[in-house]
C-alpha cells in the first residue's frame with residue numbers, strides 16, 4: 001500500500017463514509033489491498049457520523065448519518081461550527097476540522113459551539129468506534145466506487 005492511498009483513506013474514514021462520495025480520485029491499488037487497508041485503518045478508530053462542508057470561510061454540517069454519534073448529540077445539517085474543543089472555527093477549513101478531529105482521538109469527545117438560526121448552542125459529541133457492519137459497508141462502497149471499472153474493463 002502506498003503512502004498517498006493511506007492518507008486518503010484516513011482522511012475519508014475520519015470524516016464520514018459519505019465523504020468518499022465527494023472524492024472523485026481513482027484508486028490505483030488492488031481491491032484486496034484496499035480492503036485490507038480500510039479494515040486495518042478503521043479498526044479501533046472512532047467516527048463522528050456527519051459530513052462537513054466548507055463555506056470559505058468557515059465550516060458547517062452538511063449531513064448527519066442516521067443513528068450515529070452526531071445525531072445522538074443533536075448536531076443538525078446546516079449547523080455552522082463556530083468552535084471545537086477550544087479552537088475557533090469561524091473561518092476554519094476542512095483541513096483544520098480534520099486536524100481537530102484527529103487531535104481528539106484520545107478523548108473521543110468534541111465540545112462544539114454551533115450557530116443554528118442565529119443562536120449559539122453548545123453540543124457535546126462522543127465519537128464512537130466503527131462497528132463491523134460499518135466497516136463492511138465502507139469496504140463495499142469503496143470497491144463499488146473506485147474499483148467497479150476494473151471488473152468490467154478488458155484485462156491488459
Ligand SMILES: [Zn+2]
Nearest residue numbers: 027029034146
Ligand atoms: Zn481502492
